Amino acid sequence: MSAPTDSNIYDKICELLKPYNPKNHPIEHSSGIMSDLEVDSVAVFDLIMELEDHYDVSIPMEMVSDIKTVGELVNAVKGLTA
Amino acid sequence: MTALFDKYAPLQARIDMMMKIGSDALGVRFDDILSATRGRIGNREILLAGTNNYLGLTFDEDCRAAAKQAIDDHGTGTTGSRVANGTYSEHTDLEEALAEHFGMPSCIVFTTGYQTNLAAISGLAGDKDVIFMDADAHACIIDGSRLTNASTIRFRHNNPEDLDKRLRRQGEIEGGNALVVIEGMYSMFGDIAPVDEFIDVTHRHGGYLFIDEAHSYGTFGPTGCGIAEEQGVLDKVDFISGTFSKSLASVGGFCASKHPEFEITRKVMRPYMFTASATPSNISAARVAVEKIKSGGHLRDNLKARAQQLHAGLSALDYDLCADPSPVIAARRPNEGVAAMEWNWLMENGVYVNLAVPPGTPQSSSLLRISLSAAHTEQDVQTIIDAFAKMKASQGEMMSGMMSKLQAAE
Secondary structure: OOOOOHHHHHHHHHHHHHHHOOOOOOOOOOOEOOOOOOOOHHHHHHHHHHHHHHHOOOOOHHHHOOOOEHHHHHHHHHHHHO | OOOOOHHHHHHHHHHHHHHHHOOOOOOOOOOEEOOOOEEEEOOEEEEEOOOOOOOOHHHOHHHHHHHHHHHHHHOOOOOOOHHHHOOOHHHHHHHHHHHHHHOOOEEEEEOOHHHHHHHHHHHHOOOOOEEEEEOOOOHHHHHHHHOOOOEEEEEOOOOHHHHHHHHHHHOOOOOOOEEEEEEOEOOOOOOEOOHHHHHHHHHHOOOEEEEEOOOOOOOOOOOOOOHHHHOOOHHHOOEEEEEOOOOOOOOOEEEEEOOHHHHHHHHOOHHHHOOOOOOHHHHHHHHHHHHHHHOOHHHHHHHHHHHHHHHHHHHHOOOOEOOOOOOEEEEEEOOHHHHHHHHHHHHHOOEEOEEEOOOOOHHHOEEEEEEOOOOOOHHHHHHHHHHHHHHHHOHHHHHHHHHHHHHHHO
């Protein structure tokens, strides 16, 4: 399987974020996952597990602590799938 | 420029909303604690159904006598850590009693339950190890992993197959080991881990299993050792931690291991080394409670009967309960506002339960959480069921009351 593009990853994250974004905040690369989209800290880790399974990668919790925005999450997944 | 506390504005807004609905559910003050099941606020007696006092031993005559005697014998405080200022005989006596109870060669006691997991996990996991933790792990397990330089991976709650998949995905851990951390009974939903299956998966991958039995030590197993004993796999568990602040009717915690080498961690666990050791009275109360637990089949039988009674009663009222009957029974509510409103109603009607809200709960759920005690009578549990029934019948009135309070506060 070829490595996913930024756009593929961004679209997947937007799809997975839907159930955690009941207020339908607009999702941008610069959106703060917790600060703007109001996803709570436990739900962020649930989202990470879904991404791990979709891309068959491990995203350790210590890495997640440094990820604040959707764009940073895209970059992290990109780095792990490259 | 922002002020220091500006970052808490969203949290303050949530608290302000709760205060408009009623009182602060996370800051309850009891004017008196009368027994294991009764408290008093003002002139109102409250039925305690949210104190984790599973065996009701906080007022046990022998536990109280031991605590008082320890104060007379050895004073009120230890004034320092065991590493810097020495160990009391009470500490080692309790460690030996717990080790014997588990049939394990090593046990270390700690000053609180929270510090227990902080200390043990940070002592066990080194830079090259990988921690695998259940997705619903308690904050002290998460914080313990943060004290390490180990990589930490979450697996789906109570799902050994998911753990298996993530261990396989991780592959060979060069120069390190996998430390899998689960709980016996989970504190929010009261659901039980399939410990036997987790042991199989963990050991098949060459890892070590660490189980936190904080809510299950004393309440499960023929001699009260917890879920691992209940499932017949106690001798296969690598590490068992627990707290004194639930069934053991005191304050403190322990970690026992089948590996005698665990003793070396006394020299590296910062939350063990750099804090005052538990007081003689706390340790002595817990020491007596261990014996009560070993012979406490009658207490566990009563707890089980009360759990089944409450679960059946609330189910018959169509409450959405989070798990099968256990000492913790949680009802899922539609949202935080409704849960807070109902929590206040229950308090005003003489029943104390726990309001549990995100992010402290799994699945972003808002809960009314009840913890039962062997000291609860059949009538006590009927009182809880009746209160929930009356509350359900009063929903319309309650909602209009809440709207009035919110409007009045605007």
